[in-house]
Amino acid sequence: MVDAPEPIISVEDLNFYYGESQALTNINLKVVRSQVTALIGPSGCGKSTFLRLLNRMNDLIAGTRVEGKVIFEGVNLYGPEVDPVHVRRRIGMVFQKPNPFPKSIYNNVAYGPRLHGLRDRAKLDELVERSLKAAAIWDEVKDILHQSALGLSGGQQQRLCIARAVAMEPEVLLMDEPTSALDPIATARIEELVKELKRNYTVIIVTHNMQQAARVSDETAFFYMGRLVEMGPTEEIFTRPRKEQTEHYITGRFG
Amino acid sequence: MNTVSYFHRQMQQVKEELLKMAGLVEEAIHDATTALARRDLELARAVVRGDRRIDLMQNNIEERCITLLATQQPVAVDLRFLAAVIKICAYLERMGDQAVNLAQRAMAIEELSPTEVPGTLLHMADIAREMTRDCLDAFVQESVRLATHVLRRDDDLDSLNRSFLEEMIGWMTAERRLIRRGVEFILASRHLERLGDEATNIAEEVVYLVEGRIIRHQNPAEAGAGPR
Numbered sequence: 001m002v003d004a005p006e007p008i009i010s011v012e013d014l015n016f017y018y019g020e021s022q023a024l025t026n027i028n029l030k031v032v033r034s035q036v037t038a039l040i041g042p043s044g045c046g047k048s049t050f051l052r053l054l055n056r057m058n059d060l061i062a063g064t065r066v067e068g069k070v071i072f073e074g075v076n077l078y079g080p081e082v083d084p085v086h087v088r089r090r091i092g093m094v095f096q097k098p099n100p101f102p103k104s105i106y107n108n109v110a111y112g113p114r115l116h117g118l119r120d121r122a123k124l125d126e127l128v129e130r131s132l133k134a135a136a137i138w139d140e141v142k143d144i145l146h147q148s149a150l151g152l153s154g155g156q157q158q159r160l161c162i163a164r165a166v167a168m169e170p171e172v173l174l175m176d177e178p179t180s181a182l183d184p185i186a187t188a189r190i191e192e193l194v195k196e197l198k199r200n201y202t203v204i205i206v207t208h209n210m211q212q213a214a215r216v217s218d219e220t221a222f223f224y225m226g227r228l229v230e231m232g233p234t235e236e237i238f239t240r241p242r243k244e245q246t247e248h249y250i251t252g253r254f255g
Numbered sequence: 256m257n258t259v260s261y262f263h264r265q266m267q268q269v270k271e272e273l274l275k276m277a278g279l280v281e282e283a284i285h286d287a288t289t290a291l292a293r294r295d296l297e298l299a300r301a302v303v304r305g306d307r308r309i310d311l312m313q314n315n316i317e318e319r320c321i322t323l324l325a326t327q328q329p330v331a332v333d334l335r336f337l338a339a340v341i342k343i344c345a346y347l348e349r350m351g352d353q354a355v356n357l358a359q360r361a362m363a364i365e366e367l368s369p370t371e372v373p374g375t376l377l378h379m380a381d382i383a384r385e386m387t388r389d390c391l392d393a394f395v396q397e398s399v400r401l402a403t404h405v406l407r408r409d410d411d412l413d414s415l416n417r418s419f420l421e422e423m424i425g426w427m428t429a430e431r432r433l434i435r436r437g438v439e440f441i442l443a444s445r446h447l448e449r450l451g452d453e454a455t456n457i458a459e460e461v462v463y464l465v466e467g468r469i470i471r472h473q474n475p476a477e478a479g480a481g482p483r
Contacts, residue, residue: 238330239335
């Protein structure tokens, strides 16, 4: 047997509560570096909650409680000494609906790096260009960098948001249903982009579209009622899942 | 969800169509082997005529499967089912062709002076019919056990085919005027052996359908052992 590749994220015995109600139960999984991991499952199964735990976004919700560990490159993200702002810089997030700032295209991308102290104009220019290229939108916006981001189409806005996340030079990109508000052509572009991004980033994507999970991911994790039912290579999950619950869900026999 | 139940109704219809086709093929094989054993010319002709219907059913089933693949993007057991059905209906169509070949042998033999059909050939016909029935039952019951039994039975048919060939060569060497008949018998034996091969192919698809394992082109020990 080949040694398992070194995980970038290891989740150990993770439990999560919204007040009294337990949203995630005893989650254990490993995310492999430079791969795309898809999280699937019916609404309310905990997949988005889980995704948000990976960069401490749930900290922003009052009355929540976390047990267990999320180990990112050897450090437990829920350790007492860890700064959530620093975590979110290394583990970026792209949301369901494109949410560009009401600023120029350039300033959307430059905003984060500026906030973190990058002032050198030439370096900023270079970073903005590199990020827009990484998000496969450079050619479309290079001549209108100083126009409002709100004038872009939905698909372009979402790629701009990916560029904005990439500009922070994170190691991991979390994507929460990044194409659910987009048409099929814009969706296909984002999916192509996801496959490109994994060369330099580890991508974890929540999707309701199972075919999307099948198309873009290397690993798929199936969540149901707050538990991880099954995780494995995507091609196995979609051709011969081991658990009956997974089979029933992906073949549409429930949910 | 409406689309889901619609899809599964369509899948059920595909299965029913395949079983209808399988019924026709089983009947063709039964009639062709009977025509051979009893020198029944009429029955042999009926088998030849009936093949067209089997061919058309293959096209129809294949088209339905491809439409479902294109429009429903099935996964897991549904995907394996459609992939298996596309292949199984092709194997069934070839079994129909072998039944036609056998019927033609029956007609050719009938024209020759009265000869008893060799017992080995009749025994092979029994095994081919049994394998056909069992591989289809294995599909309906999703029974890996029965499918594995079909794989083993194919070895019996193959070795009978080989020994029958030796028998015929001996026969024809001794008596040259028997060559014409001997060749027809050898051909019939070959068609029965091919029938067994197609039944084996179907049995292999059943294992794929149930367990997601491709056992084709593997040695028998590997084919028998499940992954989990």
